[in-house]
Amino acid sequence: xxxxxxxxxxxxxxxxxxxxxxxAYAIVLPIRxxxxxxxxxxxxxxxxxxxISAPMAFLVGLGAFDYWFYWAAGRPTRAEDHSGHGARSxxxxxxxxxxxxxxxxxxxxxxxxxxxxxxxxxxxxxxxxAQPGGKFVDANTYNGLFSVHATILIFLxxxxxxxxxxxxxxxxxxxxxxxxxxxxxxxxxxxxxIAGLMLLxxxxxxxxxxxxxxxxxxxxxxxxxxGQVFFTLGVQFAGASSIATALNFLVTIITMRAPGMSxxxxxxxxxxxxxxxxxxxxxxxxxxxxxxxxxxDRALGFNFFNAGxxxxxxxxxHVFWFYSHxxxxxxxxxxxxxxxxxxxxxxxxxxxGYRMMAFSLxxxxxxxxxxxxxxxxxxxxxxxxxxPMMITTAIIAVPTGVKIFSWLATLWRGVLHMDTPMLWAMGxxxxxxxxxxxxxxxxxxxxxxHVSKTYFIVAHIHYVLFGGSVFTIFAGVYYWFPKMxxxxxxxxxxxxxxxxxxxxxxxxxxxxxxxxxxxxxxxxADYSTQxxxxxxxxxxxxxxxxxxxxxxxxxxxxxxxxxxxxxxxxWRGLTLEWQVSSPPPIxxxxxxxxxxxxxxxxxxxxAVHAVFRDGAHVPTPAGDRTMVTQE
Amino acid sequence: MAETxxxxxxxxxxxxxxxxxxxxxxxxxVAAAIGIVIGFLIPWFPPAAAKQAHxxxxxxxxxxxxxxxxxxxxxxxxxxxxxxFRMRPGEERLDGPPIHGNTQLEVIWTALPSALIAALVVYxxxxxxxxxxxxxxxxxxxxxxxxFEWTFSYPGYHDAxxxxxxxxxxxxxxxxxxxxxxxxxxxxxxxxxPAFRLQEDAVPGITTSFRATPDRLxxxxxICNQLCxxxxxxMRTTLKIISASAxxxxxxxxxxxxxxxxxxxxxxxxxxxxxxxxxxxxxxNSKEGPQ
Numbered sequence: 001x002x003x004x005x006x007x008x009x010x011x012x013x014x015x016x017x018x019x020x021x022x023x024a025y026a027i028v029l030p031i032r033x034x035x036x037x038x039x040x041x042x043x044x045x046x047x048x049x050x051x052i053s054a055p056m057a058f059l060v061g062l063g064a065f066d067y068w069f070y071w072a073a074g075r076p077t078r079a080e081d082h083s084g085h086g087a088r089s090x091x092x093x094x095x096x097x098x099x100x101x102x103x104x105x106x107x108x109x110x111x112x113x114x115x116x117x118x119x120x121x122x123x124x125x126x127x128x129x130a131q132p133g134g135k136f137v138d139a140n141t142y143n144g145l146f147s148v149h150a151t152i153l154i155f156l157x158x159x160x161x162x163x164x165x166x167x168x169x170x171x172x173x174x175x176x177x178x179x180x181x182x183x184x185x186x187x188x189x190x191x192x193x194i195a196g197l198m199l200l201x202x203x204x205x206x207x208x209x210x211x212x213x214x215x216x217x218x219x220x221x222x223x224x225x226x227g228q229v230f231f232t233l234g235v236q237f238a239g240a241s242s243i244a245t246a247l248n249f250l251v252t253i254i255t256m257r258a259p260g261m262s263x264x265x266x267x268x269x270x271x272x273x274x275x276x277x278x279x280x281x282x283x284x285x286x287x288x289x290x291x292x293x294x295x296x297d298r299a300l301g302f303n304f305f306n307a308g309x310x311x312x313x314x315x316x317x318h319v320f321w322f323y324s325h326x327x328x329x330x331x332x333x334x335x336x337x338x339x340x341x342x343x344x345x346x347x348x349x350x351x352x353g354y355r356m357m358a359f360s361l362x363x364x365x366x367x368x369x370x371x372x373x374x375x376x377x378x379x380x381x382x383x384x385x386x387x388p389m390m391i392t393t394a395i396i397a398v399p400t401g402v403k404i405f406s407w408l409a410t411l412w413r414g415v416l417h418m419d420t421p422m423l424w425a426m427g428x429x430x431x432x433x434x435x436x437x438x439x440x441x442x443x444x445x446x447x448x449x450h451v452s453k454t455y456f457i458v459a460h461i462h463y464v465l466f467g468g469s470v471f472t473i474f475a476g477v478y479y480w481f482p483k484m485x486x487x488x489x490x491x492x493x494x495x496x497x498x499x500x501x502x503x504x505x506x507x508x509x510x511x512x513x514x515x516x517x518x519x520x521x522x523x524x525a526d527y528s529t530q531x532x533x534x535x536x537x538x539x540x541x542x543x544x545x546x547x548x549x550x551x552x553x554x555x556x557x558x559x560x561x562x563x564x565x566x567x568x569x570x571w572r573g574l575t576l577e578w579q580v581s582s583p584p585p586i587x588x589x590x591x592x593x594x595x596x597x598x599x600x601x602x603x604x605x606x607a608v609h610a611v612f613r614d615g616a617h618v619p620t621p622a623g624d625r626t627m628v629t630q631e
Numbered sequence: 632m633a634e635t636x637x638x639x640x641x642x643x644x645x646x647x648x649x650x651x652x653x654x655x656x657x658x659x660x661v662a663a664a665i666g667i668v669i670g671f672l673i674p675w676f677p678p679a680a681a682k683q684a685h686x687x688x689x690x691x692x693x694x695x696x697x698x699x700x701x702x703x704x705x706x707x708x709x710x711x712x713x714x715x716f717r718m719r720p721g722e723e724r725l726d727g728p729p730i731h732g733n734t735q736l737e738v739i740w741t742a743l744p745s746a747l748i749a750a751l752v753v754y755x756x757x758x759x760x761x762x763x764x765x766x767x768x769x770x771x772x773x774x775x776x777x778x779f780e781w782t783f784s785y786p787g788y789h790d791a792x793x794x795x796x797x798x799x800x801x802x803x804x805x806x807x808x809x810x811x812x813x814x815x816x817x818x819x820x821x822x823x824x825p826a827f828r829l830q831e832d833a834v835p836g837i838t839t840s841f842r843a844t845p846d847r848l849x850x851x852x853x854i855c856n857q858l859c860x861x862x863x864x865x866m867r868t869t870l871k872i873i874s875a876s877a878x879x880x881x882x883x884x885x886x887x888x889x890x891x892x893x894x895x896x897x898x899x900x901x902x903x904x905x906x907x908x909x910x911x912x913x914x915x916n917s918k919e920g921p922q
Binding site for chain 2: 378408411523526601
């Protein structure tokens with residue numbers, strides 16, 4: 001019994017939480033006593049420290065740092081025997097596990113849990129907004145609902161679910177046995193439940209949850225009740241997770257590609273995650289900084305954003321958006337990668353303009369850092385900044401447009417397998433185009449002066465993040481479901497899920513363009529009666545949209561438990577993840593592959609992407625293509 | 632592990648005949664035209680009550696004309712592909728033709744959108760400049776946001792006690808250019824007048840501003856458009872655009888007894904009486920509105 005509690009795992013992790021809380025008391029009480037603060041025992045002060053110390057204690061207890069502690073203390077480290085690799089039962093998903101495939105599943109399932117919670121919050125918001133003068137919740141709770149909705153779906157769904165899918169398939173795609181830093185990978189995942197629980201727990205804080213939007217503009221956030229700190233610190237944990245994973249992807253992609261896989265033989269999903277990881281590593285420290293500013297302002301009176309004491313209110317927004325604009329590409333580029341994989345395989349054609357697809361990703365990375373102030377056209381910043389930001393924002397539409405046109409050209413004359421992943425991919429192309437178009441409109445400053453912060457923005461962001469990112473996520477989940485679970489999903493239910501989502505998504509979000517231009521502000525718990533009928537329609541459609549997710553849920557659960565066994569390569573894909581069994585062997589490749597051609601050579605007679613050392617060519621013997629010497 | 636892909640014996644899909652592409656193009660042009668007409672028929676905007684609003688509305692309709700065809704192009708290619716290139720029975724092992732790209736085409740679809748976007752940016756920059764131009768005979772209005780109320784001051788128009796006039800409903804004379812000087816007391820608010828199509832944040836510690844020239848009589852909503860706390864959705868008031876003589880009466884009712892030269896300046900030229908920004912910011916406590 002004692003041994004079991006001392007061993008790394010959830011038990012020890014949870015038992016360590018009180019130690020962390022005790023640590024908070026031990027830090028705060030002496031300092032307050034020494035500084036003659038009254039009262040010495042101050043719940044708010046202790047809570048702010050405990051929100052850092054308790055999660056850290058949990059991670060230590062869980063065993064996330066065991067190896068490094070042994071190493072740092074000069075004690076013999078336990079050599080990795082890979083006994084932690086693979087999952088033999090569902091319990092293995094609740095432990096520290098260093099297998100990228102297990103972590104990929106942990107990430108994905110955990111993210112979808114928050115997808116459901118975040119979506120449910122949206123449905124509650126739509127109850128409040130079903131008619132003007134809604135009394136479902138009070139204004140403060142409503143502000144909390146949309147703040148937590150956005151925060152959860154950004155930091156605990158879209159960003160991590162892409163990291164999860166890539167965690168599973170990316171090492172397979174480049175012919176690597178695992179990620180470069182498996183222990184860091186495990187730590188990255190376990191930071192997420194902490195961030196998620198912290199954001200949700202804010203509802204139980206005195207004064208309610210954080211209610212200053214996911215943007216948390218100062219000085220509203222620096223003067224808000226204690227619930228705000230749950231955001232300030234929750235985002236730090238999610239951000240740390242994000243940075244660690246991105247670093248892991250970068251090193252994995254740069255150093256662990258199979259022999260022969262030059263950069264221009266990498267599947268575009270790998271390119272997309274390479275680009276995304278660059279964005280994450282460079283940009284995420286900025287949101288960490290912005291939230292540390294807020295924390296120091298709140299807890300210790302630094303007055304960064306207190307105008308009366310020489311603080312600069314607009315500074316918050318510049319630092320915040322220097323991350324949060326690149327963040328919209330962090331939430332989109334991996335989706336671009338997924339769509340490229342699916343379109344090529346399902347249209348049975350090479351990606352049209354592969355190099356341009358890769359270069360446009362890099363162009364977006366660079367340009368993504370030059371457009372942040374377009375979120376601030378009406379912020380009161382110096383007026384001259386508007387012109388350069390309008391120009392860069394318009395320019396960034398060009399590489400994105402190039403990608404859309406390349407996908408269209410890939411479809412052209414293909415043999416389109418119109419199954420569930422393909423439907424989501426084609427739905428994505430049309431919906432994302434709409435979101436891109438409203439984005440170009442918003443780049444035009446005079447139009448933005450009118451619709452900024454109205455429902456037009458809500459419409460735009462949901463066409464980009466739901467019609468864009470979420471559609472690609474569904475496409476990817478269906479596409480790799482056989483690989484991840486070893487089972488096939490139900491095709492008929494998948495199609496039902498697609499069509500109901502497409503329909504209700506549009507009925508929900510398209511009218512928001514209209515009421516936005518008519519002047520309905522976002523983030524309001526009540527609105528003028530002139531918007532009543534549209535809002536009722538939106539509320540009904542949003543509930544149907546939410547219910548359509550049940551089809552997905554049912555399909556996933558039932559298929560995972562008892563779907564037909566999946567073959568290794570159900571889609572006849574050329575990329576490496578399809579050349580191993582479903583699910584893949586514990587160490588991915590029994591024999592190491594050598595890459596001898598591009599990843600999308602569909603229709604090329606005798607084309608080969610990879611050969612295995614034992615001589616087995618995949619998928620057909622090399623034809624007229626030149627063999628490349630191994631690295 | 633190895634699996635054959637593609638059936639080399641089967642020919643690839645043939646190129647799409649020219650007449651079908653022309654037909655698709657025709658359908659696309661008609662659909663785009665219908666889309667643009669619908670875009671013009673939808674009553675998008677609330678009533679416009681400022682000169683600047685008309686310019687911005689025109690920009691929006693230009694954007695409709697430029698962007699609807701792009702959306703139609705994408706959707707029609709997707710739908711056409713789904714219909715024409717769908718895998719049919721017997722094609723299970725067929726692959727598409729191995730087309731890896733076409734430099735000419737890629738240059739075109741990079742250059743054309745770039746040119747379109749460049750033109751739109753130049754146009755938008757001109758509009759942005761035009762709506763912000765300083766007008767002769769501008770009247771300054773002080774706007775102050777605080778949780779959860781707006782107050783407006785009329786610098787230069789003092790009442791009998793020599794205090795500046797302050798209201799919670801904004802009164803503006805028609806056709807007189809206005810420059811708003813915007814302040815915040817506590818947190819960020821946004822002074823948003825949908826009828827003007829204009830908004831600007833009220834930011835603690837700095838003065839922000841925008842210009843508008845009211846050109847339509849009537850009452851219009853003023854909205855706080857930046858989340859400012861639990862009362863954010865109730866932080867609204869009304870803008871009343873009234874005739875110059877009615878505005879004079881409004882000032883008189885509030886105790887303004889200015890000399891005839893100041894009255895003249897109100898209705899004619901020579902610029903509004905000025906007052907420092909700090910004065911305007913210091914006056915937020917007196918809030919006697921007309922109603």
